[in-house]
Amino acid sequence: MTELLVSAAILLPLGGSVILLFVGKRLPEPLAGVVATLTVGAAFVCAAIAGLDFFTGTGEAVRVDWFSWMPAFGVDASLGWDRLSALMTLVVTGVGALIHLYSIGYMKGDARYGLFFAYLNLFITSMLILVLADNFAVMFVGWELVGLCSYLLISFWFEKETAAAAGKKAFVVNRVGDVGFIVALMLVFSHFGTFDFATVFESAPDVLTTGVATAIGLLLLVGAAGKSAQLPLYVWLPDAMEGPTPVSALIHAATMVTAGVYMVARTAAIFGMAPIAAGTVAVVGAATALFAATVAMAQSDIKRVLAYSTISQLGYMFIGVGAAGYVAGVFHLMTHSFFKALLFLGAGSVIHGMHGEQDLSKMGGLRSRMPVTFATMAIAWLAISGIPPLAGFWSKDEILGTVFERGGLWTVLWGVGLVTALLTAFYMTRMMWLTFFGEPRWDEGVHPHESPAVMTVPLLALAGLSVVGGLVNTPFRTALEHFLDPVFEGVQLAHAPAGSVALTLAAASVVAALIGIGLSALRYRGRVPNETGFPWRVMGRGYYVDDVYGQVFSRTGKLAAAWLAFRFDARGIDGAVEGIGALTRRTGSWLRPIQTGFVRSSAAAVVVGAVALLAWFLSRGGL
């Protein structure tokens, strides 16, 4: 029964995607979206029923065998249904279904309406394959499919040159990370002879030396950094804003970027053996969190603020899983998916109401025009800023607490996290203020209006989740930790502190959040300050990282390609081919006079040849 439900959770969105790919064009407009939404919703229901046993505490992990995929390597196409994958499945399908529902309204009137939902469904399917995989090979399939779907959706409006370029960028940068992932998989297979998760993780302590475990961990980190947009491979994510807003929500909240965090949590057994690799994960996360938060402070595009905010929050998750606080990392993944999806869908609602305007400097005063959007986004704003008792506070606090409890150099990471929390509160307040408060700065002819119910209902649902989502794991009631305990059996876990230390830390992060909000509110209260000066411009351009990458990688790549195309190919390869042709022609024209066309001279040549052969044979004394 469970096997059937788990398979259905993947096959339903897949079926929806296939149907929409073939007949999506012919379906009337809302129907395509309704079909897509229903398949994802049904997948959520399937997952919820299948996961019921886990919540009552009796459930056992189940392996769902589909078919023997690569018998030569003993690789099966099989799914693993345990508590972690169940949680991920519920988040992916739950948030995914709400985003689907929202898209019905947002994509209204688009020329490729059916195709959009076909891609969305495929995205959900890919992510489910990734989180439900029972071995590295199947996980890799999902991993690549997610990359493909992000490419298709980011460049969905491919008529726009920037959108096409953004899709290509996402694909290429992800490929860079994938190389690390593939090499890690090769190492795993060469040491274990199998891709099976259970076997690998159980026998890891016997098979792996610390050095190999570190190598695998670092390579996995490269893959995770690509997918989860960490330094130095984060550059694709801000550009991914070129896609339709629901796609941004889907990429940033429920799918894609969470893949890296999930993968690190899933391979906890390997990272547990490699403290250096795990430490690197945390350091990369901390650096990314701080870096992206400062960049987010100076963005003028509402979606780019949120994009850098996502990168920053993913950094938090990396700090968590890197510090062996896997539950804390997954917890933040979950709460973040609620409030970040809400923020993106809210931003989409604002953009929708402003007729496509994304520039913060042309908004302002939208509070009264879009009350539902404002109210729900305000909840998400407080949640991401870390104001109790909203979802973001609990998960962020647990990560910071876990890191602090590790002591030693980890305290530095805690400090970075705390500063990032302050900055997060600052830039989110800035975004909210510039959008909803102050004087209207709209362009002529823009009449902001509230979005239709099909868009506001998902906002309200996500707002509810953003409020209560954090209560699944509080210092008073560590339900999520108990829930996930069997998954991390045998793995050394780090925990958040308890008692007065916990209270002090929580107070510190709340104070940091309040300072951030206060500073920002003071700064943006009146007129919009001029932010074109020195630090703002540098941060606004993302510290020129994109420009440097453009010069270093894109330009050298283009130069190399030009050399290959116009020198090596045109001169070298074509030259060789044409040289052979010319040689043949020249030899031919040189030999032409031999062919006189006179029958008798040909006959004479035959005679001479025959006599010569005969003479030669005779000289050797016979044939």
Next chain:
Amino acid sequence: MTVTPGWYMALAAILFVIGLGGILLRRNALVMFMSVELMLNAVNLTFVAAGRELLTIDGQVSVFFVMVVAATEVVVGLAIIVAVFRRRKTASVDELAELRG
């Protein structure tokens, strides 16, 4: 004086060279054709002579093949010569040199 196989071989060689000379020296396609027949028959003579000397029937078998091939070749060759003559009003092979390079 007995006629040894050597005599046959010598006669065949003489006939062969006569044919060869005809091919190399004459321009008329018909005459060249007859020269080819002469050469073929010279070879036939060596076949039967050698076959008799070696007491096998292979020589005679080969000759039959050669004769059949020669007959068919004559049919095709004469047809070509006639067709060429009709078109070009000449049978001189030196004037039929279009295949020069």
